[in-house]
Amino acid sequence: MPYLIEESKEGQVAHKTLIVKPKKFSVLNSELSLKILNELSKQPSCAMDIARRLKQHEQKIYYHIRRLEQAGIITLDRTEERVGAITKIYSVSYPFISVKLFDGEPLVDKKTKVMELDFLKPFIDSGNLNSLIIIGSPDSHGRYGVQASDGNVAIDLGLFLGSFLNKHTEPNYKLDTEVRDKDLKNNLILIGGPKANIYIEKLNKDLPIYFDPNHEFDLVSSFSKTIYSADDIGIVIKTKNPFAKDKEVLIIAGKRFKGTRAATVALIKHLKEIDKGNKHNGEIARVVRGIDRDSDGRIDDVEFLE
Numbered sequence: 001m002p003y004l005i006e007e008s009k010e011g012q013v014a015h016k017t018l019i020v021k022p023k024k025f026s027v028l029n030s031e032l033s034l035k036i037l038n039e040l041s042k043q044p045s046c047a048m049d050i051a052r053r054l055k056q057h058e059q060k061i062y063y064h065i066r067r068l069e070q071a072g073i074i075t076l077d078r079t080e081e082r083v084g085a086i087t088k089i090y091s092v093s094y095p096f097i098s099v100k101l102f103d104g105e106p107l108v109d110k111k112t113k114v115m116e117l118d119f120l121k122p123f124i125d126s127g128n129l130n131s132l133i134i135i136g137s138p139d140s141h142g143r144y145g146v147q148a149s150d151g152n153v154a155i156d157l158g159l160f161l162g163s164f165l166n167k168h169t170e171p172n173y174k175l176d177t178e179v180r181d182k183d184l185k186n187n188l189i190l191i192g193g194p195k196a197n198i199y200i201e202k203l204n205k206d207l208p209i210y211f212d213p214n215h216e217f218d219l220v221s222s223f224s225k226t227i228y229s230a231d232d233i234g235i236v237i238k239t240k241n242p243f244a245k246d247k248e249v250l251i252i253a254g255k256r257f258k259g260t261r262a263a264t265v266a267l268i269k270h271l272k273e274i275d276k277g278n279k280h281n282g283e284i285a286r287v288v289r290g291i292d293r294d295s296d297g298r299i300d301d302v303e304f305l306e
Contacts, residue, residue, distance in 0.1 A: 018072060018073065018096070028073075033064045037092060046090070115275070120161070120164060124161065131186055131250075132172070133173035134174055134176055134197065135150050135176065142198045150191050150192040150257065153264040187241065207235075209285045231258045232258040233287065234254035235251065235259075236288070238284040239285070259290070269302075287304070289302060
């Protein structure tokens with residue numbers, strides 16, 4: 001996905017942008033086209049509604065909408081049935097439009113990780129950790145009396161997340177046994193399986209890829225209907241927080257420690273690939289299998305199963 005990088009007093013700011021060919025840029029020469037885009041930036045709308053708001057003839061609006069759609073600047077959001085007819089609702093996909101004139105020499109700044117920041121939002125926002133990390137307690141706890149051993153992967157994850165932060169704040173994590181109801185109103189990053197982390201157990205039944213407690217906590221995909229039983233299978237899920245409607249949850253988990261390790265490696269090394277598949281209603285859910293590339297007994301890479 002293309003991004004536009006802006007320099008500001010606070011640092012670099014990245015925006016999603018649409019790259020168009022110069023000849024398509026001409027559709028913006030019309031003042032009416034710009035007014036239509038302004039209306040669509042407020043909310044998805046149909047030609048008739050825009051015509052009424054702008055007090056323009058509907059056919060004029062249709063003409064410019066067709067040109068904007070052909071240029072890729074607006075897209076069909078959905079259709080609705082109105083008075084026995086199908087109405088097309090359009091929306092603007094990108095707040096910025098870029099024109100590429102030729103292939104110039106790029107400027108590369110390794111500190112700029114735009115795609116990663118886009119994925120990690122809202123857990124990291126404007127260089128600040130905007131979430132609570134919850135890991136399983138190392139003491140015997142919960143329904144299953146398990147001692148969680150996910151502290152090692154939490155360290156790796158913390159180092160990864162820290163590379164996107166402008167400053168360090170404390171405290172930034174809690175054991176699942178320390179969490180209280182008010183803590184759940186944050187964006188949450190949950191690490192570990194449902195036996196080791198009681199909050200993943202609480203969310204388990206609503207996940208698109210879930211652990212089956214009746215079959216040794218095998219992973220079951222509601223997308224492919226596949227059942228995964230190996231210990232080195234992990235999941236990375238980004239979804240809405242059921243405890244707070246305006247917040248999100250990032251789940252990094254596995255049936256056993258190996259699976260959680262695999263999910264962590266996937267997030268750190270292959271975040272772009274994670275962002276590609278199993279998307280539904282704005283959520284992301286991926287399944288990975290851990291691989292020990294250098295044969296040292298430790299998972300250091302993954303393959304994506306779905």
